[in-house]
Amino acid sequence: MTNDEAPPTAAEIVATAWRTVLAYGPDRVDPAVPRAAHSHAALRELFPAVSHGVLYLSRCIQFPWTRDIGTAFPQASGGYRVRRQSDNTLLGVTETAEEAYRLIAAHLPEDCGPAIDGTANDL
Template sequence: MASNEKARSAAEIVAAEWSAALSYGWDLINPAVPRAAYRHPSLRVLWPMVSHGVLYLSRCTQWPWTSDVGTAYPLAKGGYRVRRDSDNTLLGEVDTTEEAYELIAATLPEGCGPAVDGTPDDL
């Protein structure tokens, strides 16, 4: 398979997963969360997944997913704590969903590009 076919395939896989994440209701996640992330072109090309009401973003489409992209965890008091799990870095605490995803977009790993169809070994 040519590399451009692989890239297109990965892009299609990511787009399909975003379509699903954007359709989720309150039973899975606050619908504003995937919408806020999707507004950022640099985040829109990453693999989205939802677990326990949290949106995770990965640079690959297969497990084990990467953990070097920030994640916004909702706080009981309101707002979000934004952390990067790969090195346990607290990126900040913010008041709004929009601010959380602006912070995540601003702190992407160097060279972070579209998700690859594969595992971290394929990056």
């Protein structure tokens, strides 16, 4: 970036993060998981991060991230347990990643818009 270039916007940072996450191999996350999440326009606007094989989504691009978006935790027996970490609410148990992210998209917080350039404390 030169001095004449503006820093990237939150939307550009989110898009770059999605490209990175979608390119991960199965050693980082089951590729079906980010693909299923990315297929929902509302989830595509959120900041993605992967840790321990789990995809997390946040309404902000800086740490600390939000914890009010559902997360699909893979189960050893198959399927996903979908939980919102902010209040430890079980949103449901699904058989597929597609079902899990459909459930997550249906339980987004009110006024959940594109991820902001800030932290959870800024919301």
